[in-house]
Amino acid sequence: MPVLVMKFGGTSVASLDRIRRAAKRVGVEVANGYNVIVIVSAMAGKTNELVGWVQETSPLFDAREYDAVVSSGENVTAGLMALTLQEMDVPARSWQGWQVPLHTNSAHAGARIEEIGTENITQKFGEGMRVAVVAGFQGISPEGRVTTLGRGGSDTTAVAFAAAFGAERCDIYTDVDGVYTTDPRIASKARKLDKIAYEEMLELASLGAKVLQTRSVELAMRYGVRLRVLSSFGEQSDNAGTLVCAEEDIMEMNVVAGVAHSRDEAKMTLISVADRPGIAAAIFGPLAEAGVNVDMIVQNISEEGRTDMTFSCPTDQTLRAEQAMQAAKEAGEINFHDLVVDDAVAKVSIVGIGMRSHAGVAAKMFATLRDEGVNIKVITTSEIKVSVLIDRKYMELAVQALHDAFELEKAG
Ligand code: ASP
Numbered sequence: 001m002p003v004l005v006m007k008f009g010g011t012s013v014a015s016l017d018r019i020r021r022a023a024k025r026v027g028v029e030v031a032n033g034y035n036v037i038v039i040v041s042a043m044a045g046k047t048n049e050l051v052g053w054v055q056e057t058s059p060l061f062d063a064r065e066y067d068a069v070v071s072s073g074e075n076v077t078a079g080l081m082a083l084t085l086q087e088m089d090v091p092a093r094s095w096q097g098w099q100v101p102l103h104t105n106s107a108h109a110g111a112r113i114e115e116i117g118t119e120n121i122t123q124k125f126g127e128g129m130r131v132a133v134v135a136g137f138q139g140i141s142p143e144g145r146v147t148t149l150g151r152g153g154s155d156t157t158a159v160a161f162a163a164a165f166g167a168e169r170c171d172i173y174t175d176v177d178g179v180y181t182t183d184p185r186i187a188s189k190a191r192k193l194d195k196i197a198y199e200e201m202l203e204l205a206s207l208g209a210k211v212l213q214t215r216s217v218e219l220a221m222r223y224g225v226r227l228r229v230l231s232s233f234g235e236q237s238d239n240a241g242t243l244v245c246a247e248e249d250i251m252e253m254n255v256v257a258g259v260a261h262s263r264d265e266a267k268m269t270l271i272s273v274a275d276r277p278g279i280a281a282a283i284f285g286p287l288a289e290a291g292v293n294v295d296m297i298v299q300n301i302s303e304e305g306r307t308d309m310t311f312s313c314p315t316d317q318t319l320r321a322e323q324a325m326q327a328a329k330e331a332g333e334i335n336f337h338d339l340v341v342d343d344a345v346a347k348v349s350i351v352g353i354g355m356r357s358h359a360g361v362a363a364k365m366f367a368t369l370r371d372e373g374v375n376i377k378v379i380t381t382s383e384i385k386v387s388v389l390i391d392r393k394y395m396e397l398a399v400q401a402l403h404d405a406f407e408l409e410k411a412g
């Protein structure tokens with residue numbers, strides 16, 4: 001029998017009633033002839049509560065015990081989902097990560113999946129079980145300890161199961177009905193996409209569109225897993241969601257697929273550093289060691305052997321970044337006149353595979369921002385993306401203007 005993976009996020013299993021609603025959708029697919037692997041998240045808010053308990057108990061916690069605690073939310077929903085299905089006379093049982101087994105490395109709190117053993121579940125399907133309910137987000141390390149995959153990790157669990165079992169599709173049920181051209185809370189003209197290419201989704205996810213964990217999209221792209229994002233509310237009939245698939249499977253597409261934004265950005269500039277070989281390494285090495293996620297980087301032209309170096313990072317990391325730079329200065333590794341922090345900036349990006357073959361997309365973006373009187377502070381580009389850093393107070397305006405300029409309200 002063909003296998004389907006269905007993943008239910010925290011809001012879709014937030015109460016017994018919602019679990020029942022989700023179980024009904026599973027029942028429909030079983031009746032359609034699928035063996036189903038259901039991946040569940042913890043009930044909405046549960047993981048946050050568990051993380052809070054750990055931090056309150058032990059601020060410098062042992063990550064192995066953190067995983068022991070925070071993985072437990074998924075155990076509850078897996079068991080409840082299996083019970084609910086049994087009450088509906090659907091043959092089902094629950095599996096914790098270690099029982100499957102889902103092997104990971106030992107990087108507790110952010111472990112990577114190494115292998116999924118398919119024998120146990122396959123054997124049960126052979127014996128007439130129709131639904132394997134698997135606790136998302138968790139696995140087992142080579143040392144035999146429970147691990148978790150990082151926040152939002154049950155998306156990655158779902159895609160990994162779809163790849164391991166050769167599933168026909170991986171359906172991600174969530175509280176939105178698909179992937180939009182931009183955040184509908186910012187631009188009322190935002191349109192739900194029927195399809196989006198893996199690479200576009202990957203950019204959008206890493207740029208802050210929170211529908212899918214970035215790693216899950218990476219994995220889907222690598223293994224060619226057809227991924228569908230859809231709402232677990234609404235009627236099933238008019239609920240096709242968004243299919244994340246290979247570029248070749250999309251007939252018509254806009255040059256720009258979507259506009260992404262990220263609000264909590266900061267810009268930091270080291271004024272007058274020596275322009276010499278190794279200066280970038282001397283700056284960004286200590287920042288990396290301090291755990292600062294540097295995103296954009298600009299080095300100015302130098303004058304008389306000195307230059308300014310600007311970079312961006314999340315606002316909540318500016319303190320750490322400042323400390324790392326002062327320490328490097330005191331250690332004599334770098335020298336600068338001043339460190340200027342601007343923590344009232346935001347990043348706005350346009351993403352689209354069509355940019356590869358269309359000239360002038362970046363120019364159009366810049367002209368649009370000019371017409372709105374928005375000053376651009378930093379620009380970065382990749383093959384399928386252009387990002388700009390602007391004053392945060394213009395973020396909504398910029399998103400709306402770009403959405404209009406590229407006519408994203410119209411299908412390709
Ligand atoms: N429950 C975990 C979290 O909230 C994993 C997930 O839901 O994807 O991060």
Ligand code: MG
Pocket residue numbers: 009152155211213
């Ligand atoms: Mg999630």
